[in-house]
Amino acid sequence: MIIVFALFLLTLLVITALAIVQTTNLFVAVMLTSIFSLLMASNFFILDAADVALTEAAVGAGITTVIFLAALMLTTEHEKPHLSRRKLNTVVITILASLIIYATFDKPRLGDPDAPVHQHLAPWYLEKTPEYMDFPNVVTAILGSFRGYDTLGEVFVVFAACIGVLFILGVKPPEGSTYNPYRSGLKHHLIPQVVGRLLIPFLVLFGLYVQFHGEYSPGGGFQAGALIASAIILYALLEGEAAALRAVPRSVLLGLVIGGATLYGGVGVVCILMGGNFLEYTVLLDNPVAAQQTGIILIEAGVGMAVCGALLSIFHAFAARPMRV
Amino acid sequence: MDLTPHLPALQVIVPMLSAPLIVLLKPRGLAWAGATAVALLSFAVALNMAIAISDGAHYRYDMGGWAAPYGIELSVGAFSSLILLIVTGAAATALLAGRASIDSQIEPDRQPMFYAAWLLALAGLAGIAVSADAFNIFVFMEISSLASYVLIAGGPNRRALPAVFKYLVMGTIGATFYLIGVGLVYMMTGTLNLADMEARVGAVDDINPILVAAGFITIGLALKAAVFPLHVWLPNAYTHSPHMVTVFLAACATKVAIYVLIRFDFFVFQSNFDWHGSHFSSFLMPLGLLGILVASAVAMFEGHIKRLLAMSSVAQIGYIILGASFVTQDGLTASAAHLFNHALAKGGLFLAIAALACHYDDLRLDRLAGAARSMPWTSAALAICGFSLVGVPGTAGFISKWLLIDAALDQGPFAWLLVLIILASSLMALAYVWRIVETLYKKPAVVQPSSAGEAPLELLLITWLIALANIGFGLFPQFPLNLASAAAELLMGHAL
Amino acid sequence: MNLLELLGYFNYWVFAIVLMVGLYTVIAKINLVKKLIGLSIFQSAVFLMYITMDKVEGGTAPIILKGMEGNVFSNPLPQVLILTAIVVGVSTLALGLAIVVRIYESYGTIEEDEILDAD
Incomplete structure (x- = not known):
């Protein structure tokens, strides 16, 4: 059940990101960024990162939005709708994206307890914290x-x-x-x-x-x-x-x-x-x-x-x- | 109590913890005095370590008493020590010389924050140099970056603002790329300590994430280091920042990024993967060569003296990258020596320009014509540092260029091409330096200086000190060369 | 392929897509505020990558309460790193916005091409 929910949240995350790029009203973009941060925070929570979720919600969705709004107040709300004309951008970005996706195929499976991340330092911290602190x-x-x-x-x-x-x-x-x-x-x-x-x-x-x-x-x-x-x-x-x-x-x-x-x-x-x-x-x-x-x-x-x-x-x-x- | 074992930590925390206190020093001049004292103290610490290290010492320090890899380890060897000397030396020199220049460019009520940012930039750069932990390097990279954005944004002209914005965006992308790379390596090895990564990365079966990580780390740091063609943020940022900030940052900021780049690639990947050496050279050698040629050519036709030297910095970064891309002991020695010598030459040049700027508001080259008549001492120092930049025999620049050519000769069938490119670009450097010297000495004055006479005495003295150091290290290069070859040994030691 | 495995890949793909959406916004948009928004999306994507790797199957948040010592816990270290990175991100953003405000005051615009034309 929680996995379906996670898939749903992640999809929403992508949709929100695309919407942020699309809009030319900066006020809307900032509000969407705030929503983006909240979705991100929920995702972190599902992935067992309670501390990070709390921070992302307070800092990302809260403080960042306020600072953005304060800056918009001093500048302008509207974005001119055109893009820079450099074709290179799309090429660079496509190459990078495929590079990363290529790398994911060898990444350890999500949640695999035998993944190297969970082997070396983490068990030590989990074991020693009760002892030292x-x-x-x-x-x-x-x-x-x-x-x-x-x-x-x-x-x-x-x-x-x-x-x-x-x-x-x-x-x-x-x-x-x-x-x-x-x-x-x-x-x-x-x-x-x-x-x-x-x-x-x-x-x-x-x-x-x-x-x-x-x-x-x-x-x-x-x-x-x-x-x-x-x-x-x-x-x-x-x-x-x-x-x-x-x-x-x-x-x-x-x-x-x-x-x-x-x-x-x-x-x-x-x-x-x-x-x-x-x-x-x-x-x-x-x-x-x-x-x-x-x-x-x-x-x-x-x-x-x-x-x-x-x-x-x-x-x-x-x-x-x-x-x- | 004996502070010697704490030196690596003190190198960072002294300037860092002083920064908040500097903000409180409101009365005129006090913030400058405090910051200068702290920067000099940092230089003394760096010098102290460098002397011990050239006798074979190696400093290690466990932060919080937690042994690596569980805690954060600091480690200062020959290479880090060389970088520390450059960073602290540049910060201290620019502050000592720069009071009048900073006073004229930054309003008094903003000065305490400016000096605090200066110390934070120093602490951040030093923190990168001493750290042996991949993520810790990221944190200190951000401290130094944020502080340098602040320093550059203090520029008197409104053009400083778009320049610093571009730097901020590109710098953040660079740092984030580095973070992605570190994340991928961490994912496959489970550790963040560089030495521990080296030990564990060889055991990784699925090599693709590591390959991608190496790419991200190299590109991210190349962006920070302004390696051609990722240098587009640099010329404007250097041109429009306050003159003293240019002295400080041009001497060391990009070099620290190069240091991390070389160190990460050689410490973590080189000894584990056969492909690494050839990937490293085939990626960076063309960039280095292109950077040398294109940036030197652009510099020849540049009209603004600060922009001209900024373009020349891009070319010099090309030399450093080129030396490293040979992946040999000699090449790395040349690189490390060039890091040091270029900092001396470029620092001296920008100091002299700050001195010129005391009387000339407009620093376009044609407006500076005939400046040698009213400012003979400044112009002479500028010429000496300029010749060191070109690599005229007898100056520091000659030593590293010579080493570089020597290293290039071992590069198989195409060695002659490399040597040819180095010589051609040196000729171009001679052309642009000669253009400056000719303008200052030969041409009739176009603009009368705002007031006659030389720059303030302390600025002039320090500029000459650096100019003489350029000659001194050209005639007696042992100390930096020892450190440089020890650094190369350390880096290549991992390859054996 | 079970669901968790799918989610694993999906997380990384979302990371890659969001990262590229952010980077695209930074490079292609010429409005300075939009560039900063793109920058913060770009950084958030990296946070997602780190947090994804901390998950252990059947684990809970790494808070070891009394009587729970035998449980499986997710990896605390990436969380610590990302806490730091989040704060770094907001700091960069604040500085960037301050510069944008000053640019608007001096140039009267926050579109990159108009700023270039003005000088």
Whole structure:
């Protein structure tokens, strides 16, 4: 049954992708992209990737869409319908597609427990996580500790994007720009007001749950950061961007980003100072299991802070920019 | 406490963790001072490792205390060390020399973010060089790419924006291709550590996914490295970025991608598959040769001095790729040496151009006529670095060109053709460098400089330091050559 | 060929098709926002490829609760990698959009050919 459902979802995925290419209204394209992400998230869930599904839904379908819409507001909604005339494109793409499909014939069968992917590293992680960390979510264990250095890098990718957007949009807007008419939010629309206000506290609460329960169930810093950021973005949409900035000012957001990134890096440096390698949490406390848990909780907090602050800074950088007339 | 075993990690985390703190340094000049200090510290770390490595050391580091392949391993050998020297050297030099130039191109309130992005680019490039984990390389590639997009977008002219957009799109496609390739290899081997991949990839029965993976990885990284004909993002990105960013990125950004390309192909595939060597050369040798010829020819007729040198960079990438495509010890040595020498020459040239730009707003070649009269020192340094780029005897460029020709002579019946192409392109290089020198020295001035006199003293001093280094490493090339031949040995050691 | 096997191939084919749809959008469309949308589809396809390989027959999400130690779990590692990749994707996108906004402000258009004509 679930397989039929998966086939159905995948087919929808392809149809949505084609529809996105076809449409010349960018607003429609962005909304379809959001649907595409949700379908993708459902697919991930069917394939047992709960953490990834949660992230794709929060980041792909939520935050990405909002940033796209904010950018469309500052640019234009319509795409000129013609294509570039280079014939080469189709040739390149056909060759690549057949190459990939050719490669799939030797790929291991889906779900084959004897596939090489499931032989080497994965069993080790599944076996050692209960021993070294003593908590159930293996994804969090790899993310926070076994491959914690990747995650640190990822936090700095987000940080780079955040300062990048602030830098690029930090120049003065062109002469004669005006603020957009929706800057005051949807204050005068009753239904979004009521529904939205009901949602915000739950979103924040869910975000905090995901943050602090990441060792036990799907979730962690990224998902939490994205969820809390989306709660505040929702607030900004309802009450106006200025009100959201009053509630959480820009300096606080930048502080969150810097604080989060520094907290994560700081934990690593403390590990060096206490005689371990970078990010070797085991040296933090006498009990190695408790030390691993402490380290992971601390860095997850850093991740959550940095992601939440960065996404909100990016949102405000777009939303607060006056439009070119 | 002894920090020596931590050096590979410090190489990355020092600039990376400093970046957020730099954002906080609002007062004028402080962000510059902080970033420069950090970049110099990174250079000291790289130099420290390079000296130990040329005595035969090899650094390994287990991140988080988890042994490879379960954790992420850092590994610094001769090849990585050479790249680290180039990256940190370029970052530090450009910052030291560039305060006035950056001040004139970036508004004061945006400067802290600019310097933070600079350090992130440095950390990302260094992170790629030290990493021994395929996926970790992807993460740091993205850090360095995002940071370099930011740096280029700081360009004063609006043309920087479409240029950086193109770079962003093509860079992301390149990185994603790499990710697909890594995914396919991971699918067939179950591991992400490069050394572990090498050990396991030979045991794979179904070879098709590996073949496709090799293709994706090579094309993706060639895109990042601006190998001809995938170089279309490079000329505009280099031309319109702030002058100091051009110094930094032209000296090292594409070279790090070449490094990953060579390292991945030689570490993972070369020793396992008989076909790999011939595939590698038959794919990259034509591209290298075409790149050398076409880009040099285009550069001869280019009117904007930065664009001219950017095209010349594409040609130089061709030389590096050509050397590697011989798949011999000599060829790889020539490649590695050329990585280093080209960084010196091109870095020096772009520094001199930044100095010219202090007094000339318009950098089209015909507008620069007669500049040597008001800026004799800058022009002389530019000429020295230019001759090093051509490969005039006595300069660093000569050493690597010589090695390349030497390596080409072993290439069977068509060796004479290869040598001929290298010589022809050197003549073309001489033609475009001579065109610059002639314009600066011989032609009557068209535009009066905005103010008379030389560039700021620190910029001039550093430019001359690099120009003298071009001569110094031409006369005494032992140190980089030792590293280069050790690097080639490391790469070919896997083939034996 | 049983259903799971079919789904296995189907997943990879969908990956290939979506990847190419994304790449086509990036290369052939000249609207800059559309290019970025294509880029994000292109990246999503790769996420699908990684997540497809994590599935183990009869497995569940890799969360080892008490009393479940003997169960079959799907592979956690590709999931971790894709978590990272998703965040990298959104970061690139945000930066790209910021550049597009600035391009629109300076050129008054986000169509590539008109931008080229303007300079």
